[in-house]
Amino acid sequence: MFTDTERCVRAVQSKDARFDGWFFTGVLTTGIYCRPSCPVVPPKPQNMRFYPSAAAAQQAGFRACKRCRPDTSPGSPEWNHRADLTARAVRLIADGVVDRDGVVGLAARLGYSTRQVERQLRAELGAGPLALARAQRAQTARVLIETSPLPMGDVAFAAGFSSIRTFNDTVQEVFALAPSELRRRAARGRAGTDSTGSTTPGVISLRLPFRQPLTPDNLFGHLVATAVPGVEEWRGGAYRRTLRLPYGHGIASLTPRPDHVAARLALTDQRDLAIAISRCRRLLDLDADPVAVDEQLARDEQLAELIAKAPGRRVPRTTDGAEFAVRAVLGQQVSTAAARTHAGRLVTAYGTEVEDAEGGLTHLFPEPEALAGLDPEALAMPRSRRTTLTALVAALAAGDLDLGGGSDWEQARVRLAELPGIGPWTVEVVAMRALGDPDAFPATDLGVRKAAAGLGLPGSPAALVRHSAAWRPWRAYAVQYLWAAPPAGDHPINLMPTE
Known part of the structure; x- marks a missing residue:
């Protein structure tokens, strides 16, 4: 976008916060760079230079504005809906x-x-x-x-x-x-205000910005409804979970606020701070552009009313792709409660214990290497699903399947589909929540199909896939609106066909 000078100038002159993070404005007369919504009087267009990243503005010799703090902008959504190099x-x-x-x-x-x-x-x-x-x-x-x-x-x-x-x-x-x-x-x-800092040793408090609007109920509600005991919990209005990080581990407490998400991060090694922030933002899909998503989806009359009622739905993602893939297999063909029970047993048996001074979290979710030694006969599930789980864990532990932030989405889909017992539903749910593909679409999901039929959309998976072509590349967000349509009950993510 930064190459479209006219559009960038209009965004700066209107102080449009929607474009914060999309580009940065260097001001020749002051030597500073700002976000588009900077509250100061906009510079003259001939004095503006536009850059696609804070790093580019810094390399060009500009320093960060002290008023708008452009370095704290939400990240560009461009890098979350693409899978290229x-x-x-x-x-x-x-x-x-x-x-x-x-x-x-x-x-x-x-x-x-x-x-x-x-x-x-x-x-x-x-x-x-x-x-x-x-x-x-x-x-x-x-x-x-x-x-700190x-x-x-x-x-x-x-x-x-x-x-x-x-x-x-x-x-x-x-x-x-x-x-x-x-x-x-x-x-x-x-001084004289509510501090965003923390007085607890080792705990860092900060704000995670996002683009408005945001409807937090499906985002936090989904995470809480599927929370694994000991790894995740809802306490004091905050979603809390343990984090496995490169230098140690941590506990994140995330509380929705009207204009930000309040985060408290307890880390065993402060070098993990930037990584913990990045993973929390990814978990909550905070770098999304909800206006662009909703504008396109609302062109479908059957979705328009859902979007108007609660705009800005995000895709609840994950902090660890391998963890989510294991949990997706555990959740095949069972209720949310049963999936949580299965996952909780694995955590107790194979997870690393942690201390939580502010809540009831007890473990990190086990790594694939730890799960590679599990006894399939000890799993209280059908033999076919035991085979699926052990095959998945083996592929993850051996490095044959990469579900990290830098993975190739299509290659990961192919590798997943090659595993026994992994069908279209699991592939697309993992693509949506673990890989972060905004166009992932589990058309065979029973909850999606029921909601679609209730809205007058095609009910069969093949017909629904054809209809959803108009929603691309935001079909994962359409799923969030469809999941919100059915009456309250067991979460539809686990109401799936046999694979």
Whole structure:
């Protein structure tokens, strides 16, 4: 979008928050870059320059605006509804792959040469993987500076910087303030108000922004209804869950607010902060563009009324693709309650124990490697589903099936379908929630079919697939509206045909 100068100028002049994260505006006369909704008086069009990423604006010599804090914008939805090289790379960078494995490791995960990855990212984002990772480190550092009492040296290494000098130079360059001044300004801003910071040692509190509108009932309601005991819970108005992270583990508490999601992150290693934030945003689908989605879906008269009643539905996703795939198999042909029971037993037997000072969470969901040694005979389920589960776990543990943020969606679909007992419903549900494909469409889902028939849409899977062509590429969002249509009862995600 940043190449459409006229459209960008209109967005800036109208302070349209919908475009926050889509592009960034560099102002030649001040040397700062802003989000489109910046509250200051818009600059003259001839003084604006547009960039596709904060990293590109920083590389062009602009520093972040102190008023609108463009580095805290919602992420661009562009990278969540695409499955090409650039989108996969962006998702992996957000998950900390460059900081842990370097550009060589990123390229290896993507299956391309480092030169090709560099060239593609520069062409679309105006910055290479190192610059994008640097921008993320700067934002992580700012969060830690403003919301935690950590010494600056600890902040530097927790944010991923290799030295304190690099940390100081980067913060000064990006925010035009020294780290100590950032902390003092944040403290003054909190004086006499409700602080967003946490007084609990090791816990970081922050806000996760999103684009309006957002209807939280299906999002949080679905997560709570399918919560695995010991791994997830609803407590004090917050959805809470354990997180397995690269350097340790954590517990996320997520509370819906009118204009943001309040997050409390308890981490065993602060280096996991940026990754934990990225996974929570992905879990709640916070980088979506609900206006674009709803506008297209509402062109279908049968969906228009549902959308008008509760616009902005998101797709409840996951923090771990392998975990969700296992849970999807456990949920085949059984009720939500039975699926939770099966998953809870696996967690108790194979999950890693954790301590939760603020609630009742007890375990991390077991890794595929831990589940690879399970005894199928000990599973209280039909033999065919035991075979499916063990085959899935073996493929995940061996690395033959990649369901991570940087995976190839179509290749993952093919690999899933090759496993015994994995049919179209499981493939599409995993694609929707684990892979994040916004066009995934479980047409054989009984809940979807019943809702469609009730709205006057085709009831057979084949006819419904043909009708849904007009909903593309947002069919996963159409599913959320259809699931909201039936009367209350057992969640339709588990009312599925035999595969």
